[in-house]
Amino acid sequence: MLLIPCPHCGPRNQEEFAYERTLDSVVRLNDAPELAIATLYARANPRGQEHEIWSHTCGQWLRLTRDRISHAIHSVEPL
Amino acid sequence: MHKGRAIVTEMTVGPVGELLALDLWNADDAATVASALGVALPGPGQAEGAVLRIGPRRWWLVGTNFDRAGLAAALNGTGVVSAVAGGWVHVQLSGVGWRDLIMQSGLIDAEDAGFGPGTVAVTPLSHARCVVHVRAATQCDVFVPASYADHCLSAWRAMGAKAVA
Amino acid sequence: MRDAAGSIPFTFDGKAYAGQPGDTLAAALIANGVRLVARSFKLHRPRGIMGAGVEEPSALVTVGEGARAEPNARATDVFLYPGLVARSQNAWPSLAFDVGAVNSLAAALIPAGFYYKTFFGPPSRWMLYERFIRRAAGLGKPPQAPDPDHYGHRSAFCDVLVVGAGPAGLAAALTAVDAGKRVILIEQDAAPGGSLLRERVTIDGEPGVVWAANVADRIRAGGGRVLLRTTVSGYWDDNFLTAVERRVEPGQPAEGDAQVLWRVRAGEVVLATGTIERPLVFANNDLPGVMMAGAARALALRHGVAPGRRAVIATSHDEAYRTAFALADLGVEIVAILDSRTQASGPLVEAARARFVVHAGARPLRAIRRGIGLAGVDALIDGAKRRLLADCLAMSGGASPVLHLHRQAGGALEYDAARGGFLPGAGRQRHVSIGAAAGEHDLSAILTLARVVDPLGPGSPPAPGPLWHDEAPGKAFVDFQNDVTTLDLALAQREGYVSVEHTKRYTTLGMGTDQGKTGAMVALAQIADLRGVPLPDAGLTTFRPPYTPVTMGAFAGPMKGDHAAPIRRLPLAAAHDALGALWVPAGAWMRPRAYLAPDETVAQASLREARMVRASVGVVDVSSLAKFEIAGPDAVDLVAAVCATPVAKLAIGRGRYTVMLREDGMVMDDGTLWRLAEDRWLITSSTGGAARMARHLTYVADVLLGHPRAAVVDVGEHWAGLALAGPQAAAVLSGLTGAEAPAHMGLGDAVIAGVPVRVLAASYSGERAFEVHVPGHLARAVFDALVGAARGLGGGVYGLDAMDHLRVEKGHVVIGAEADGRVTPADLGLGGVLRKTGGYVGWQALQRPALVGPVGRRHLVGLTSVDHTPIAEGAMLVMREGEPPLGHVTTAAPRVAQDGAIALGLLTDGATRHGQIMLAWSPTRRSTVPVRVGPPLFYDAQGARYRD
Structure with missing residues (x-):
């Protein structure tokens, strides 16, 4: 049960958030088809810190940098 | 319902009546917009009068004192106003036990000294995404999604809260 | 100190006894002369009471009756209440004459892991073996009826969470409260004090127990929360901990919640979790009468109960000497103190030598059994074997700091060679260990601000006991609950299960309900010795929550029965009830499936409703959209x-x-x-x-x-939605609004029954239809008006099943059925609706080579049952039975407009197979229906019915 700081509401329990995806998995609307298709299937999957996209129950989308081994949250930014 | 350590709070339940959602494109415009509208637009987690801050760029205007058309005009391209009352049920919690009810049904720090009158929190209670507005030391409004109202009220009655209306 | 009669009646195995307020069940049983309380898991060896708290491995009983019975309750962790009913487990026909004890005789044939090497033969024979295995070993039996108790959940937040209300924890909590912090103090026992409950010390002039109670009061007075009978069960992320509070004892009915699961987020966590005493390893160290020295001391000092008449104390360090004094003061004869150290000194030892027989360099070799309990001890004294007669052997092989929560939090460990064990090292989260849990055993050092007076003087730090080397016949246990002996550890090593993880799983060491709390370090020392490596190199298994067993009801909390999952109700639910709706779960919602007339089946009702819509008009609730x-x-x-x-x-x-x-x-x-x-x-x-x-x-x-x-x-919940469909729909609408109905795919505002509504002209059924949106809290009047008007024209309400029948005839897809996440718009025949300029989510992926070629994709098709037999939904589409499927039936329905049975399906290259006859084959439902493949449209191909 992580404690995640929502940029709008402050620190809240993980239950209030939803993990969406990794930042490197985002397909942009104006990406060329080859890039978009490649993005569908390739992931960095680092053994360490990763940039992730989460949303909070208040509607705020956020970018989280989280260590995937220790779960420590390095930084949070509003999206 | 079981006795013993019942929560000392009463619930008064009813429809919301009128509820407008005000969305601004830029939260930084809040101060300017507030003067133009003649309505205070509070900061994160705050309420001022009948205006609740719900999200990064959204406020709720609760009640019948707001003219939707007039607001829309006064916004002048900085945002929009929408009607959302039908989707919510209003539950007024009275008595000293409302904090206890929130601590049993949710995971938010309602016992913190700072969680006092004028506080607004959007948080799950009994697994339904609710809006909590603290009115006074012994009074708290909870807006429950209409479809979850039966489930939440039944769960809160089982915790000992009494439904008086 | 004890009332001879006792005031709290209870029963054990049907016999009536009485105990005193504050007694654990274990203390009360011993006070009443009951020393045999259990039979061990595998070998059915007689067992008594070994410990004094949650770490107890042997004295497992079932407490309570019927649905409220709690199996595997530790008798040392149950506090007496009037009418408590306790029963022994795993013994038949009785505890004293247990047939299962034959397992002990065959013990040589059933060492650790024996089941991996026996029971060969065909799988069917396993079912035979299993029946006997199930009855041969085990612990308590679970209740057969649903748990009648209520359980609560509660969140809490604090600046400082202190785990353990022993002297260190009390002092830390008080300091934090005095500093103005929000404090929660959690303690497993029924009273604060921890180790003070089994010692005779004074603190600031008061007995330790009184001091502890006063400090707890001061903490409460300062705004701190003190939770007794509460065990911190798990340490999770970001200082989030779960704790289980017992508001009543096992088997005891509760007025409110029987237990509460606390979910605490703490700024800092202070682990004052104390230590667990280690056993000595020698033959038959599991007999009733053999117990931990600290437990014997607790019986004497806390409960005023003598654990026997003649006691031997066996130890490897000073602390156990205190037990001799405590027992002697109750009239127990101390036969001897056996100290495995060759040189023992210090004020505590000298005081003991003045009063008792103390042997240095001495240790027990074998506990002697007579009947079902301890009768004596064969000991090594001055290099020779001597037999001492005793009915109580209080042993102590050191003390292990309780590190479970520290490890769950990701904390590191540091090995302390002197104590032969681990101390908490660096923490990964914001937590710190203090007091005995951090290796500090001197009370004066723990309570630096208080004046501690210990009549016996401080002792030396706890040191580990000697290693067992097959010195006498008999089983020497390292894990008492799972019957794991030193022989089993040696066997595991010999067979190649060298690592501690393998040894654990092969021997089941530490896998009982006690998580091997008592014997863990002792077993590790044996394993290290067998492998010839230093102890810290032998490795450690993982500490996992829960720290002690938690009943499932506590996890569920209020989410049980009707509240097991939140159910969403339509704004018009009451109106549908009034019309006799049959409800069906649709995701999290309850929706009306059909409105049955008397003597109607669901199938009949939904077909009638669907025909009603095609013939005149129907109203269906689509609010959940x-x-x-x-x-x-x-x-x-x-x-x-x-x-x-x-x-x-x-x-x-x-x-x-x-x-x-x-x-x-x-x-x-x-x-x-x-x-x-x-x-x-x-x-x-x-x-x-x-x-x-x-x-x-x-x-x-x-x-x-x-x-x-x-x-x-x-605005999904803001707007209730009512679909009005049928050839009479426009008439019904105009009649109510007084205005013309909107054109097909048009919208307009209107007023119905005095309520402003929005009307959207769209059809799902294939008939002329209108979706009426009205704010949910105002919907009733509009619903009543629509239904009343519809009935006036020969129509009425219809439900989900009828709606489904209608849309199948028109080939409309349902997300989840036809669109199952594996189909593109082109697969569904919707390629033509896509925007050619792209720019929408998914536009790039549609250009994937696999999606661009026309061959091999499954297409949406219509299926008509050749002989009108209903088609099984989910059936495979094949040319011949037994062949690999070419597709499947996604939705089946009766034809509405005429007799017959139809379905929609996804079929490989379906667009090229129109006209083919295939089989809709479901072997599980024994259904094989010939179907003709065609376009997914069975009604009004021109679309004349729903247009203006």
Whole structure:
């Protein structure tokens, strides 16, 4: 049960958030088809810190940098 | 319902009546917009009068004192106003036990000294995404999604809260 | 000190006894002369009481009766209440004469892991073996009826959480409260004090127990929360801990919640969890009468109970000497103190030598059994074997700091060679260990601000006991609950299960309900010795929550029965009840399935309702559908990004069918799109996908488009939706609104029964239809008016099943059935609706080579039952029975407009197979139905019925 700081509401329990995806998995609307298709299937999957996209129950989308081994949250930014 | 350590709070339940959602494109415009509208637009987690801050760029205007058309005009391209009352049920919690009810049904720090009158929190209670507005030391409004109202009220009655209306 | 009679009646194995307030069940049993309380798990060896708290491995009993019975309760962790009923476990016909004890005789044949090497033969023979194995070993039996108790959940937040109300924890909590912090102090026992409850010390002039109670009061008075009978069960992320509070004892009925699961978020955590005493390892060290020295001391000092008449103390360090004094003061004869150290000194030892017989360099070799308990000890004294007669052997092989929560939190360990064990090292989260848990055993050092007076003087730090080397015949136990002996550890090593993880699983060491708390370090020392490596190199297994067993009800809390999952109710639920609706779960919602007339089956009712719609008019509740308003100058951009159909040219007041794709090009959802005003749009989409669509819309807006000037307003619950469908629908509508009905795919505002509504002219059924949107809290009047008017024209209400029958005839897809996440718009025959200019989510993926070629994709097809036999939903589509499937039936339905049975399906290259006869084959339902493949449309191909 992580404690995640929502940029709008402050620190809240993980239950209030939803993990969406990794930042490197985002397909942009104006990406060329080859890039978009490649993005569908390739992931960095680092053994360490990763940039992730989460949303909070208040509607705020956020970018989280989280260590995937220790779960420590390095930084949070509003999206 | 079981006795013993019942929560000392009463619930008064009813429809919301009128509820407008005000969305601004830029939260930084809040101060300017507030003067133009003649309505205070509070900061994160705050309420001022009948205006609740719900999200990064959204406020709720609760009640019948707001003219939707007039607001829309006064916004002048900085945002929009929408009607959302039908989707919510209003539950007024009275008595000293409302904090206890929130601590049993949710995971938010309602016992913190700072969680006092004028506080607004959007948080799950009994697994339904609710809006909590603290009115006074012994009074708290909870807006429950209409479809979850039966489930939440039944769960809160089982915790000992009494439904008086 | 003890009342001879006792005032609290209880029973054990049917016999009546009485105990005193404050007694544990274990203390009361011993006070009443009951020393045999259990039979061990595998070998059915007689067992008594070994410990004094939650770490007890042997004295497992079932407490309570019927549905409230709690098996495997530790007798040392149950506090007496009037009427307590306790029973022994795993013994038949009785505890004293247990047939299962034959397992002990065959013990040599059933060492650790024996079941991996026996019971060979065909799988069917296992069913025979299993029947006997089940009865041969085990612990308690679970109740057969649902748990009648209530359990609560509670959140709590604090600056400082202190785990353990022993002297260190009390002092820490008091300091924090005095510093103005929000403090929670949690303690497993029924009273604060920890080790003070089994010692005779004075602190600041008061007995330790009184001091502890006073400090707890001061903590409460300062605003701190003190939870007794509460065990911190798990230490999770970011200083989030779960704790289970017992509000009543096992088997005791409760007025409110029987237990409460606390979910605590702490700024800092102070672990004052104390130590668990280690046993000595020698033959028959599990006999009733052999117990931990600290437990014997607790019996004497806390409960005033003598654990026997003649006691031997066996130890490897000073602390156990205190037990000799405590027992002697109760009139127990101390036969001897056996100290395994060759040189023992210090004030405590000298005081003991003055009063008792103390042997240095001495240790027990074998406990002697007579009947079912201890009768004596064969000991090594002065280099020779001597027999001492005793009915109590209080042993101590050191003390292990309780590190479980520290380890769960990710904390490191440091090995302390002197104590032969681990101390808490660096923490990974914001926690610190203090007191005995941190290796500090001197009370004066722990309570630096208090004046501690210990009549016996401080002792030396706890040191480990000697290693067992097959010195006498008999079993020497390292894990008492799972019957794991030193022989089993040696066997595991010999057979190649060298690592501690393998040894654990092969021997079941530490896998009992006590998690091997008592014997863990002792077993580790044996393993290290067998392997010839230093102890810290032998490794440690993982510490996992829960720290002590937790009943399932506590995890469920209030989410049980009708509240097991939140149920969503329609705004018009009461109205449907009044009409006799048959409800069906649809995702999280309850929706009306059909409205049965007397003597009607569901199938008959839904066919009748569907025919009613085709013949005159019907009203169905579609409130659960997702609805979103997108408003603002950039709303069209957001709509165009999400909807894969043309949008920009949609005129104000008009709507169209639309489809939304996933990034990989698959159909994610579908619905309708309406332009309410220049800058305001309405999207409707499926009920089941509502939450997903809500997230998707804001994801596209905030993450992909970077906050366009477009608000996404979820009005799904704001608007109740009523679909009015049938040839008479327009008449019904006009009759109520007094105005002309909107044109097909048009919309307009109107008033029905005095309530402002919005009318959208769209058809799902294939008949002329209108979706009426009205704010949920005002919907009743509108519903009643619509239904009344419909009935007046020979129509009425219809439910989900009828709605499904109607849409199948028209080939409309349902998200989840036909659009199962693996089909593209082209697969569903919707390729033509896509926007050619792209720019919507999924547009790139549609160009994947696998999706561009026409061959091998499954297409949406219509299936007509050749002989009118109903088609089984989910059946495979094959040319001949037994062949690999070419597709499957997604939805089956009766024909509405005429007799017959039809279905929709997904069929490989289905578009090229129209006219073919295939089989809809379901071996599990023994159904094989010949079907003719055709286009997914069975009714009104021209679309004349629903247009103006």
